[in-house]
Amino acid sequence: MLVLTRKVDECINIGDDVVIKVIGIDGMQVKLGIDAPGNVRVLRREVYEKIRDENIRSAKGNTSAFAKAVELFKEQEHTPK
Amino acid sequence: MGFLVLRITSPFEKGDGGGFLKERKNALKLETRDFGQVEIDETRVITMPAGMPGFPGLGRFIILEREETRPFLWYQCVDDPGLAFVIINPNLFRPDYLVDLGAALRDMSWRDDKEEDLLVYVIVNASEGVPEKITANLIGPIVINTSKKEAAQLVITGSPYSHKQLVFQSS
Numbered sequence: 001m002l003v004l005t006r007k008v009d010e011c012i013n014i015g016d017d018v019v020i021k022v023i024g025i026d027g028m029q030v031k032l033g034i035d036a037p038g039n040v041r042v043l044r045r046e047v048y049e050k051i052r053d054e055n056i057r058s059a060k061g062n063t064s065a066f067a068k069a070v071e072l073f074k075e076q077e078h079t080p081k
Numbered sequence: 082m083g084f085l086v087l088r089i090t091s092p093f094e095k096g097d098g099g100g101f102l103k104e105r106k107n108a109l110k111l112e113t114r115d116f117g118q119v120e121i122d123e124t125r126v127i128t129m130p131a132g133m134p135g136f137p138g139l140g141r142f143i144i145l146e147r148e149e150t151r152p153f154l155w156y157q158c159v160d161d162p163g164l165a166f167v168i169i170n171p172n173l174f175r176p177d178y179l180v181d182l183g184a185a186l187r188d189m190s191w192r193d194d195k196e197e198d199l200l201v202y203v204i205v206n207a208s209e210g211v212p213e214k215i216t217a218n219l220i221g222p223i224v225i226n227t228s229k230k231e232a233a234q235l236v237i238t239g240s241p242y243s244h245k246q247l248v249f250q251s252s
Contacts, residue, residue, distance in 0.1 A: 038190035
């Protein structure tokens with residue numbers, strides 16, 4: 001892993017389009033500003049992992065539940081709210 | 082899986098909901114995870130420039146709809162026959178569910194487009210195999226830009242929504 005030292009207000013470029021700026025430091029917390037194009041996904045790592053893991057679980061083909069699920073939807077449509 | 086009437090729908094056509102593939106001009110044969118080989122109209126392919134977390138490099142999808150599994154839709158990857166998601170309109174079970182589409186337009190460099198051009202679906206997880214345990218990921222909706230034929234999986238942070246929202250609330 002590349003390790004760089006930066007001061008507040010200094011930046012790091014990743015490729016041509018991604019800029020990470022150190023906005024401020026407060027004790028153990030670092031505030032970063034990130035400029036990136038729309039096709040670059042910028043997420044906190046733990047959020048990224050949550051979405052990734054749920055995507056992987058959802059992609060496991062288990063279609064057995066859907067026939068009955070469709071019935072449940074139809075029942076709900078006919079149930080007065 | 083036996084004979085299936087496969088309806089290839091497109092969010093890009095109003096009226097008949099896409100209908101069956103009428104023109105053969107842009108027909109493309111596609112292997113699918115759950116329905117064998119189907120013919121799709123390649124103008125209905127949706128591109129995801131940022132892909133989906135967990136599936137790098139797989140950025141082209143198509144929506145498949147079958148009469149008998151409606152309102153669930155299949156979000157089939159065009160690049161990998163083995164990859165498909167089941168998606169649904171979240172407002173069918175969470176009428177109050179809202180996504181900040183203005184932010185989506187900004188974040189995705191879709192600045193020229195309007196919120197009316199966007200469709201929101203959520204991914205369904207049915208890995209438990211029983212309908213009562215089907216959940217939907219409300220923090221990672223798929224937003225489809227119908228005018229650009231692009232889509233993105235948004236990530237909604239700081240919201241009250243769950244990534245494992247039960248689709249059928251026990252009453």
